[in-house]
Amino acid sequence: MLDQYSSRLLAQCVEAFSQLPGVGQRTALRYALHLLRRKKEDGQALAQSISQLVDDIKYCKVCHNISDTDICEICSDSQRNQSIICVVENIRGVMTIESTGIYHGLYHVLGGIISPIDGIGPDDVEIDSLVERVAQGGVSEVIFALNPTMEGDTTIFYISRKLAAFDIKMTTLARGVSVGDDLEYADEITLGRSIVNRVSLDAQNR
């Protein structure tokens, strides 16, 4: 390896870059050589931002979303509807739903979903803290925004049983054909469910 790069420092950097997902030796080398061509400050800025990210990032004590503070800015935003909690698998779920601009309630990041095959049980994800939040009162609805997979459905079922004792509405994302999609290309299961769960034209235009 040293032979190929004629520098231990370069070899090390290529090795570290190639640990990133989807980055091979070729791309890693391209990144490293790019940094060498640019100003030193650009490389140092990247190094510092990585270092700060992994060292200083916090997780919100309420919803477990990433945050720079103990309570994230979504949970501490009084403008948002505090009575609705949207349950997502990970922080990416928060970003995805925030990007729609449609939802104005709070979140709860599970940090995973129940998956016996992968050895992930109910205790490995943030279910107890969700039950606690609901138990404290003030919550009227819990929306499950998990991937429409076997594991997602299992997790929804488990949590819904835990929350059954509380007087709250529990909902899940509508499943059906995508907006702008061609019916011809929708898969049969999705299309079938969208027929069974068809909505009246009034409801759709709400």
Add this chain to the structure above:
Amino acid sequence: MLDQYSSRLLAQCVEAFSQLPGVGQRTALRYALHLLRRKKEDGQALAQSISQLVDDIKYCKVCHNISDTDICEICSDSQRNQSIICVVENIRGVMTIESTGIYHGLYHVLGGIISPIDGIGPDDVEIDSLVERVAQGGVSEVIFALNPTMEGDTTIFYISRKLAAFDIKMTTLARGVSVGDDLEYADEITLGRSIVNRVSLDAQNR
């Protein structure tokens, strides 16, 4: 931006990653989230290797290849043929030729090629230091391994005039059809030149 990532630290890191070539916001976010999922030490290792690379990398005082020391390990390797210098455009050229395992002489990294359109003149690339190396004696051959483009050919012509006074052999990479290629798909200019510069079967098997 802060809104989307709900963390200034994450937003900063995504921004820094997206400065890398071919990396957009999506990929940058993927890299950052990957680092958050892994051990802190992995992220710190990446940060440190980048920081060290841009701060501590040296360029060989003889051939201008990157190096951890003042004289690179190729130049200081007494096993290599000190009488042949292979002229390349950049450090990537050194790596490419080293990867063939065929060449055992020294290198000279120009750090660019003459390109009037881009405002790069002879003084912007390491030509004087090459002439100096040849003037010091002990060099029997200079191989030009530059891209077969107009700029490459211009650079070769310029340097060859500068070196004309010395009693050395000057060569360039053979241009012809690629090994394993189908003649049908070779471009006409390359094929034409490979006919003009045809080699005797003896020479080819050397």
